[in-house]
Amino acid sequence: MGIREGMLALLADGPKYGYQLKREFEVATGEAWALNVGQVYTTLQRLERDGLIEAHETDDKERHSYRITDRGQDTFVEWMTQPIEPSVANRDDLSMKVLLAMTSGVVDAAVVIDVQRASTMTALQDYQRLRAETPETDLAWMLLLDRLVYQGEAELRWLDRIEDRIEQASTERETTITATRATTTAVTRASGSTND
C-alpha cells in the first residue's frame, strides 16, 4: 500500500522517531493520506523484523528512533525503480455487466452504458471542480485529481467505444440475416422450385 515504502523513504533521509514519521508522511502526501499511530508502529515493527530498519536512539520517554539499514536502502530503491504492473481490468464489474447484458437480454446493454456514463460524468464534473479550486501548489492533491480526471475520461471514451462496437455488431448481424434471406430467395428462384 505504500506506507512501508513511505517509511523507508523518510528514513533514507536520516534517523527519525515514530511520531515524526507519521507527521512527515502526512505532510509529504499533502494530508491526502492520513495515518494513525498504530499503523506507523506496526509498519516499523515489520520493517525492523525484516532487517530493513534498526533501532537507533532512545529518548527520555523511552521511545525509539529508527534508521534505515543498507538492505532497507536497496529494497526502497528497487521498489522505486520498478514499474507498477498495469492492472488488468478484464474482470471488472462494469465489463461483466456489459457482457451479461449482451447475452442475457433482460437488461439492454445500452441501458447499462447510459447509466454508467451519467454516473462517471457526474464524478468527472466533481473532479474538475475540485481541480479548479485546489491551489496549484498542493501537489499531492493535484496529482491525485489529475489521475481521477484521466481515469474518468478514459472510462467515458471506453463506454463510447463499446457502444459503437455493440451497434456495429448488431447492424452486421441484421445485414447478415438480410443477406442470407436474399441469397436463399435467389437460390430458390434459380433452382426453379417456385411457381411464380
Add this chain to the structure above:
Amino acid sequence: MTERIVLSMRSVGKTFGDGVQRVDALLDIDLEVAAGELVAITGRSGSGKSTLLNIAGALDTPTSGTISIAGENLVGLDGKELALLRRRHIGFVFQEFNLLPTLKAGENISLPLELDGVPLADAREQAEAALNEVGLDGKADRYGDELSGGERQRVAIARALIGQRNLLLADEPTGALDELTGESVLQLIRSRCDAGAAGLLVTHDPGWAAFADRVVRLRDGRIESITHRSATPPTLERLEL
C-alpha cells in the same frame, strides 16, 4: 434564485434537403442557458452539435420551433436584425482563426463596440480592461501572430464578452491547444460564466465537457441525456482514500 435566461430554444428542429435527401439534423430540442451557467454539448460527429451551435448563435435558422436570445424572439428577424443581435449579445470562440490578423489584440476586442458607435477612446479602454480580465495585461498592441495559441483564445474570449455581450458560444475552443493550455482556457471560460456570462460549449472531449454545469448529449439530432453537476459541491475529504 432568479434565473436570467439568456438563450432559450423550444422544440427546435432543423431539416436539410427534402424527399429522399431529407436529413433531420435536429429534432425537438428544448434547451435553456441562464446567466452564470455553462452548458456543454457532446455527442459523436453528425449528432447535430454544430447545427445546434449555429442556431444558438443566430448563424442559422431553425426549420421548426422557437429561439430567443436575451429575451428577443429570433423568428421573423431579417438578416440585418440578426447581425445586430449577434454583435450586441453573442460572442464566438472557435478552434482556430478567431482573430482578424490585420488588427491588434486590443482592436480585435474593441471592434464590436466601435461598430456599435461607442467612442473610440472608450472602446479601447474597455478592451484594455477586458484583456486584464483574461490575464493579458499590456498585450493590447500585439498582433495575432505575436501571441501564443492559448493567448489568442484568451483574446477571443475577452472579445466574446465585451460590452453587453453575455452569450459565449465556443466550438471546440481547445482543439488546437496542448492539454495544459487547453485546461487554462476552459478554466477561463468557466470563470467568465461564474462571473455572469451564459456559456454554450461544444466539445467531443469528456474532460472538457465536465467543466460544465450541465452536459447535454446529442444523438441523431435529439437530446439523449443531460447530466447535471452534483447539487452539493464536492470536497476533497469525500474522495475517501
